[in-house]
Amino acid sequence: xxxxxxxxxxxxxxxxxxxxxxxxxxxxxxxxxxxxxxxxxxxxxxxxxxxxxxxxxxxxxxxxxxxxxxxxxxxxxxxxxxxxxxxxxxxxxxxxxxxxxxxxxxxxxxxxxxxxxxxxxxxxxxxxxxxxxxxxxxxxxxxxxxxxxxxxxxxxxxxxxxxxxxxxxxxxxxxxxxxxxxxxxxxxxxxxxxxxxxxxxxxxxxxxxxxxxxxxxxxxxxxxxxxxxxxxxxxxxxxxxxxxxxxxxxxxxxxxxxxxxxxxxxxxxxxxxxxxxxxxxxxxxxxxxxxxxxxxxxxxxxxxxxxxxxxxxxxxxxxxxxxxxxxxxxxxxxxxxxxxxxxxxxxxxxxxxxxxxxxxxxxxxxxxxxxxxxxxxxxxxxxxxxxxxxxxxxxxxxxxxxxxxxxxxxxxxxxxxxxxxxxxxxxxxxxxxxxxxxxxxxxxxxxxxxxxxxxxxxxxxxxxxxxxxxxxxxxxxxxxxxxxxxxxxxxxxxxxxxxx
Numbered sequence: 367x368x369x370x371x372x373x374x375x376x377x378x379x380x381x382x383x384x385x386x387x388x389x390x391x392x393x394x395x396x397x398x399x400x401x402x403x404x405x406x407x408x409x410x411x412x413x414x415x416x417x418x419x420x421x422x423x424x425x426x427x428x429x430x431x432x433x434x435x436x437x438x439x440x441x442x443x444x445x446x447x448x449x450x451x452x453x454x455x456x457x458x459x460x461x462x463x464x465x466x467x468x469x470x471x472x473x474x475x476x477x478x479x480x481x482x483x484x485x486x487x488x489x490x491x492x493x494x495x496x497x498x499x500x501x502x503x504x505x506x507x508x509x510x511x512x513x514x515x516x517x518x519x520x521x522x523x524x525x526x527x528x529x530x531x532x533x534x535x536x537x538x539x540x541x542x543x544x545x546x547x548x549x550x551x552x553x554x555x556x557x558x559x560x561x562x563x564x565x566x567x568x569x570x571x572x573x574x575x576x577x578x579x580x581x582x583x584x585x586x587x588x589x590x591x592x593x594x595x596x597x598x599x600x601x602x603x604x605x606x607x608x609x610x611x612x613x614x615x616x617x618x619x620x621x622x623x624x625x626x627x628x629x630x631x632x633x634x635x636x637x638x639x640x641x642x643x644x645x646x647x648x649x650x651x652x653x654x655x656x657x658x659x660x661x662x663x664x665x666x667x668x669x670x671x672x673x674x675x676x677x678x679x680x681x682x683x684x685x686x687x688x689x690x691x692x693x694x695x696x697x698x699x700x701x702x703x704x705x706x707x708x709x710x711x712x713x714x715x716x717x718x719x720x721x722x723x724x725x726x727x728x729x730x731x732x733x734x735x736x737x738x739x740x741x742x743x744x745x746x747x748x749x750x751x752x753x754x755x756x757x758x759x760x761x762x763x764x765x766x767x768x769x770x771x772x773x774x775x776x777x778x779x780x781x782x783x784x785x786x787x788x789x790x791x792x793x794x795x796x797x798x799x800x801x802x803x804x805x806x807x808x809x810x811x812x813x814x815x816x817x818x819x820x821x822x823x824x825x826x827x828x829x830x831x832x833x834x835x836x837x838x839x840x841x842x843x844x845x846x847x848x849x850x851x852x853x854x855x856x857x858x859x860x861x862x863x864x865x866x
Contacts, residue, residue, distance in 0.1 A: 383408035384422045385514045387415070391431055395438065396456055401427050422513050424562075436472040437506070439465070443481045450477045508581065508638055511631045512558055515588070519555040522624045523548045526617050533613040540610060542726050543602055544617070547595055550719075551624075554591055557584060583708070585632040590712055592628040594719055594774070596621040597847065601778065602723070604843040655699050657751055661744040665691030668737035678734070679787075680724070682780035686717055687738060690745075704752035709770070711749050714742050716774055720781060771851040772810030775844055776803060779827075782840050790837050795830065802826050809852065820852040 390407045391399065404427060405415035419427050435457040442453050454465030454477075469477045530544045561584040599618045603611050669688035672680045690710050697706065721735045783791070783799050791799070802823055809819045824845055831842035 383410065384415075384418050384517070385510065387419070388423070388510055391434065395431070395434060396458060398458055399428075399431055422517050424509070424513065432468060433472065434506070435459075436469055439469065439477070440473065440480060443477055450481075453477070508635050509562065511634055512562055515628060515631050516555045516558050518624055518627055519551050519558070519592075522620050523551040523555070525620055526551070529614065529617045536610050536613055539726060540606070540614065543723065544614075546722055546726065547599060547621070550591065550595055551621075554588055558588060582632075582636055585628075585635050587712075589625075589629045589632040590770075591715070592621070592625040593771075594716060596625040597774070598719060598723065600847075601840055601843055604839045654702065654748075654751060657744075657748040658694060658699070658702065661741065661748045662691045662695045664737070664741040664744040665694070668741045671734055671737050678731070679784050680731075680735070682777065682784050683717060683720065683724075683735075683738070685780070686713070686777055687741065690714060691741075702752070704749065707745070707749040707752050711742075711745050712770065713773065714738075714745055716777060718742055720778070768852060769810050772806065772848075775848050775851065776806045776810065779803060779806070779841075779844050782844065786834070786837065790834065795833070798826065798830055802830070806848075817853065820848070824849045824853065 387404050387408045390404060401412050401416060405412045408415065410418070416427055419425075419430075423430055425433070439453050439457050442448060442456075443450070450465070451462045454462055457465075459465035459468065466476050469475075469480070473480060526544055526548050530541055534541070561581055596618070599614075599621050603614055603618055606614075665687055669684045669691065672678060672684035672687070690713055694710060718738060721738055725732050725735060779799070780803060783796070783803075805819055805823050805826075809816055809823060827841060827845035827848060831838035831845055834841060
């Protein structure tokens with residue numbers, strides 16, 4: 367991974383050793399495994415390894431091993447005619463009796479009864495049981511992925527605290543900024559921890575729809591939130607003095623790593639869930655109209671508050687808030703979908719994050735900006751209603767991600783233009799930035815993707831950033847982000863943030 371100077375490597379992407387040991391377990395599941403041998407495989411003491419394993423996975427080491435062995439053995443009992451003793455020996459049991467005791471403890475029946483049950487059931491019943499096993503396996507895999515991400519998020523937050531403490535002499539703004547980032551990262555970890563219970567619901571109620579929806583939605587929210595944190599961290603450091611930038615480079619790289627891991631795990635969990643459902647939207651309910659109307663009213667009130675005073679540097683925020691509210695009010699109720707509301711909520715989360723940072727700079731403006739939070743709460747409530755309805759929940763397409771992140775960059779460019787203002791922009795530069803914004807808006811329209819136009823945006827943004835000299839660092843940062851998102855094939859899967 368390149369850092370902000372384009373040539374350093376970060377060693378912060380190594381996976382947690384506990385989760386590396388899960389791979390060792392899968393590879394050696396048929397062997398005699400002990401806590402000591404597994405602890406040795408990741409160079410931990412037995413005590414330290416067992417403690418970290420339980421924190422990360424939620425089970426004891428040998429409890430997890432036993433559960434995995436029984437799960438694999440059950441699949442062979444149902445799908446093959448291999449003897450019970452052979453299966454027992456294959457998965458590390460010394461005897462038929464020991465395997466039977468362990469199997470009964472986990473499954474409630476003996477291996478022979480389990481096999482007999484599966485062979486005697488109707489084809490429909492067999493299919494249901496196979497589906498249940500798929501749910502169980504998917505649940506195990508999702509628990510591993512979620513726990514791994516939770517650990518990574520908490521370690522990143524802790525690393526940030528230590529770095530801020532080590533650089534206590536920097537400007538007070540950075541201390542407050544990283545406090546906000548740490549709070550968001552820990553909140554993200556807590557949300558993921560809460561969603562673990564919904565995975566259990568899949569196994570207990572395979573036909574339950576909302577649990578599956580919420581798991582994927584939580585992961586998509588996490589991927590976006592972690593990406594926004596990494597982006598905002600990079601943009602903030604791009605505006606910093608060189609000595610402050612150097613102090614927090616490693617923290618920014620840590621958040622880049624977390625964002626990449628979150629996106630990767632979202633994709634994996636999406637794959638686990640993809641075959642578990644086919645959902646169809648139900649008819650909209652009458653009270654949905656009132657929920658949408660209340661959200662629109664809050665949005666228009668927030669936009670009006672900010673646009674009422676032209677001297678305030680928040681026109682770009684008011685413009686985006688008003689746009690969301692007007693678009694919501696223009697959509698007929700019968701065409702409103704959960705996916706549409708989720709997209710608007712993501713846009714509003716982006717705005718709220720920008721507001722969080724602006725309030726740090728100008729605390730006196732908090733009361734003016736708080737109406738945006740009220741709009742967000744109303745929109746969350748409306749989205750929550752639609753979210754409870756069955757619907758098509760698939761992983762976001764590549765272009766949907768480009769459209770989303772393209773609009774994020776357009777929003778932040780408008781903010782940067784306003785922050786530069788008349789003091790640092792000539793009339794010619796203002797016009798140039800206005801044309802660039804127009805091209806960005808056109809390039810991110812659905813079905814309007816244009817690589818040539820995106821290249822023009824990147825080229826022109828780079829030129830403007832260079833002309834602004836030391837005041838153009840943020841503009842150059844936005845240019846590189848635009849290139850990554852809109853022009854690089856895997857731009858949404860990783861980050862390559864470079865400051866000139």
